[in-house]
Amino acid sequence: MVIVSHERCLNHDQAHASCSACAKACPADAIALGNVAEVDGDCCTGCMACIEACPVAAISSPDFDALAIIEAAHKSLRSGQSHLRVSCAEAGGQAQASDMQVSCHACWSAPLLMELAALGLREISMQGCDKCSGCARRFGAQVLQSTLQELHILERSLSVRITVNTDPDTPDAASEADALPPRRAFFRNLVPELTRSAARVVAEVSRHAAGAASDEEKTSIVKDQPLARFLALLPAMRPNFTPVPPMRGLPVGALQGSKRCAGHASCVAQCPTQALALRPFGARAVLEFSAGQCLGCARCVQACPEQALELLPSISLPSLLSRPPRPLAMPARIAKLST
Known part of the structure; x- marks a missing residue:
């Protein structure tokens, strides 16, 4: 069973549901949207x-923790292994050879898989996918198939790769690599490891140049949002400018402004993440947008009385790393809405 925090929900106290991400992701249609997301316990299968x-x-949910998956990846890497074996609750005997267990393989998202690739994993074996037809959670294989399609799309814009093995009869590619003669295995792993190390150095230099957050702030960010986790590792993924659409685990948005903006700041007031700001600029005003903070909820688009904002269907990932906000519009002044 999953638990919804009404205070965190983007639809909290909203007249109309602006965010439907959870309902769209639910294969059992167990989530109803109102001024908060409500889960029907009778329909929910617990697929996560x-x-x-x-x-x-x-x-x-107490049955899912993304940070536990990341820690399991770190543990495997520290032991010299570049693959992770994860079993589901229905894996049975396969679970004995796994590194960790998740409730259902529907929990995976493409960005989470790419986070593991950025850490250095080359392969994930998902054990138990052949048991979905008899599982009470029912939708593991269906959701995982959609996740792998999104992974293929996301890989086009990133330089890291990860292999997902769902066939119990297929040997792990990483295991075969481990069986190579030591000299050949060393050189096979050398280039990817050097590339990841260089990316980590670049990311570290960038963080120091921009002013790194405290350890407490980093922990809070990582725990709070999937997007924050992904952005923390994005420099190591070496993104290119191939546009990607928003997807499960990657709630991003790209906005476009127009001359119709009158400076009412209703969009700024509605943004839950302070991705928008309206400030004086000489004799005029400027509406600024920080892509790395946008969740693509479209509250701003709905709130604008002039319909001056448009949410674009895709975004280039490097734009999420640019710290200076970019201007969307330059209204004549900062106005006030009439009451």
Whole structure:
């Protein structure tokens, strides 16, 4: 069973539901949207597909913890292994050879898989996918198939790769690599490891140049949102400018402004993440947008009385790393809405 934090939900106290990410991700149609997301316990199968879909981490479950998956990846890498074996609750005997267990493989998102690739994993074996037809959670294979399609799309814009093995009869590619003669295995792993190390150095230099957050702030950011986790590792993924659409686990948005903007700042007031700001600029005003903070909820688009904002269907990932906000519009002044 999943738990929804009403205070965190983007629809909290809204006249109309502006965010439907969890409902779209739910394969059982167990989530109803109103001024908060409500889960029907009789319909929910516990597949956990909704958890990574929520852009503000308003949905949680004691049976799923993304940080535990990341820690398991770190543990495997520290032991010299570049692959991770993860079993589901129905894996049975396969679970004995696994590194960790998740409730259902529907919990995975493409960005979470790419986070593991950025850490250095080359392969994930998902054990138990052949048991979905008899599982009470039912939707593991269906959701995982959609996740792998999104992974293929996301890989086009990133330089890291990860292999996902769902066939119990297929040997792990990483295991075969481990069986190579030591000299050949060393050189096979050398180039990817040097590339990841260089990316980590570049990311570290960038953080110091921009002013790094405290350890407490980093921990808070990582725990709070899937997007924040992804952005923390994005420099190591070496993104290119191939546009990607928003997807489960990657709640991003790209806005376009127009001359119709009158400076009412209603969009700024509605933004839950302060991705928009309106400030004086000489004799005029400027509406600024920080892409790395946008969750793509479209509240601003709905709130604008002049319909001066448009949410674009895709975004280039490097734009999420640019710290200076970019101007969207330059209204004549900062106005006030009439009451």
